[in-house]
Amino acid sequence: xxxxxxxxxxxxxxxxxxxxxxxxxxxxxxxxxxxxxxxxxxxxxxxxxxxxxxxxxxxxxxxxxxxxxxxxxxxxxxxxxxxxxxxxxxxxxxxxxxxxxxxxxxxxxxxxxxxxxxxxxxxxxxxxxxxxxxxxxxxxxxxxxxxxxxxxxxxxxxxxxxxxxxxxxxxxxxxxxxxxxxxxxxxxxxxxxxxxxxxxxxxxxxxxxxxxxxxxxxxxxxxxxxxxxxxx
Ligand SMILES: [Fe+2]
Ligand SMILES: [Fe+2]
Numbered sequence: 001x002x003x004x005x006x007x008x009x010x011x012x013x014x015x016x017x018x019x020x021x022x023x024x025x026x027x028x029x030x031x032x033x034x035x036x037x038x039x040x041x042x043x044x045x046x047x048x049x050x051x052x053x054x055x056x057x058x059x060x061x062x063x064x065x066x067x068x069x070x071x072x073x074x075x076x077x078x079x080x081x082x083x084x085x086x087x088x089x090x091x092x093x094x095x096x097x098x099x100x101x102x103x104x105x106x107x108x109x110x111x112x113x114x115x116x117x118x119x120x121x122x123x124x125x126x127x128x129x130x131x132x133x134x135x136x137x138x139x140x141x142x143x144x145x146x147x148x149x150x151x152x153x154x155x156x157x158x159x160x161x162x163x164x165x166x167x168x169x170x171x172x173x174x175x176x177x178x179x180x181x182x183x184x185x186x187x188x189x190x191x192x193x194x195x196x197x198x199x200x201x202x203x204x205x206x207x208x209x210x211x212x213x214x215x216x217x218x219x220x221x222x223x224x225x226x227x228x229x230x231x232x
Contacts, residue, residue, distance in 0.1 A: 012106040015217035017199050023209040030176040030212060035169060041148060042166040045141055052133055057178030059122045060129055065171055066115035067138040068145050072164045073108040075149035077101050083231070096231045107218055113198045114211050120193045121204065157229035161222045168219035175212030179205050 018026060038046065045068070053061035080101035087093045122129065129135075152160035179185060185205035192200045201207040 012102060014106055014110045015214040018210060018213055020202060020206060023206050026213040027176045027179060027209050030172055030216065031180060035173055036166050038166050039163065041163055045145060046170055052137060057174050059118055059125055060127050060134065063115060063118040063122050064134060064138050066111060066118055068142045069167065069171060070108050070111040071142050071146045072149040072160065073104040075146050076153060077104040079150055079153050080104060093231065100231055110214055113194060117194055117198065117207065120191065124191060158226045161226040161229055165219045165222040168215045168222060172212050172215035172219060175208050175215065179208050
């Protein structure tokens with residue numbers, strides 16, 4: 001007998017894919033929404049990034065931001081496994097913790113596609129990435145962010161989610177502003193390198209709008225989780 005498993009919680013579909021009109025609207029909505037009030041910790045990451053990579057958006061700056069974007073989800077995944085082990089005697093609770101782990105992993109994967117796409121755009125544009133700015137610096141900031149994320153999660157999980165929401169809000173605005181400032185991107189076709197996994201868009205502008213909208217979804221999810229940060 002074959003048993004079909006039709007509900008696979010470990011493979012969620014990720015943020016919704018938008019059509020052209022929805023992508024345009026998403027851009028307008030972001031640009032009409034003020035940025036969140038960033039905390040000192042968030043500013044401690046945004047400021048050096050602006051100093052090192054320029055205040056304006058660029059493929060290389062976004063690739064760098066995507067390297068560190070994955071980190072809090074990784075920290076939450078690790079803390080989730082620790083909690084599952086701790087609650088192993090309470091199966092219903094352990095299962096709810098597992099659902100959080102699954103979400104964190106899906107968001108990590110989504111960020112990983114962003115990184116692959118941006119890195120592909122960097123390469124196609126023939127932009128150079130040096131060792132210090134594009135290898136050492138992202139590693140240092142990711143290291144800092146990872147440890148801040150899990151320590152915050154231990155003491156005040158809502159602060160950990162809030163910090164991520166600020167990071168995602170920043171990314172959302174950076175992408176949408178970049179697209180608005182570079183109208184020529186609407187005429188550059190999406191190379192579609194990761195079309196099978198991420199979808200294919202009419203232009204690089206639409207591809208970046210979709211990524212910007214993913215960041216908004218991540219932000220809203222974190223703000224939502226902030227209200228009930230501990231699994232009960
Ligand atoms: Fe991202
Ligand atoms: Fe994100």
